[in-house]
Amino acid sequence: MSQAAELRALRRALRHQRRRLGESDRQAAAQAAAAQLLRALPKPPRRLGLYLPDDGEMDPAPLAEALGSPRTQTFLPRINPFCQRPRLTFGHPSPLCPGAFGIPAPCTGLRASWTLDWVLIPLVAFSRAGHRLGRGGGYYDASFAPTLPGQPFRLGVAYAFQECAPWKPAAHDVPVDAIVTDRGLWRCSPRAWRMFPS
DSSP: OOHHHHHHHHHHHHHHHHHTSOHHHHHHHHHHHHHHHHHHOOOOOSEEEOOOOOTTOOOOHHHHHHHOOTTOEEEEEEEEOSSSSOEEEEEOSSSEEOOGGGOOEEOSSOEEGGGOSEEEEEOSEEOTTSOEEOSSSOHHHHHTOTTSSOOOEEEEEOOGGGBOOOOOOOTTOOOOSEEEOSSOEEEOSHHHHHHSOO
């Protein structure tokens, strides 16, 4: 089986396992992941990109509370289809309008992804090297390509069971800087070590 076929099968299996989690288990995992961030004590971001959890994804609200300060502004993603590779723009969390895949999306205050300080990225699978599998649309990879101006700190969010053995990433894959789960916090880039020195 090719690596591409293996990754497709892995994506299906982990999404299924994630959807089977009960609400209490999801919330307990989110609180545990937030505790991992609180132990690391990063500097609060001014502009924080979040996501609305879907398909069993971990709720980022406890993480945002752990990361933020009264000055932190939060933003949600919206798919911008008017690009060669569809990208995400980020906007105010209220009001929300119908978005792609049935997920509500912001309709005001839209800004480019590279204007954020931090962005939380939901993962389907990850390796400790910072490689990630999402749901397959490529929106996060296009939105944070190294050729774009500015690069927010990219924090992958996952359950511990989504960790996998390393695989060879595609040329367009953009790694995350760090990954937080209910079991730990992994630094995957030099700036992650600067952000979380201890």
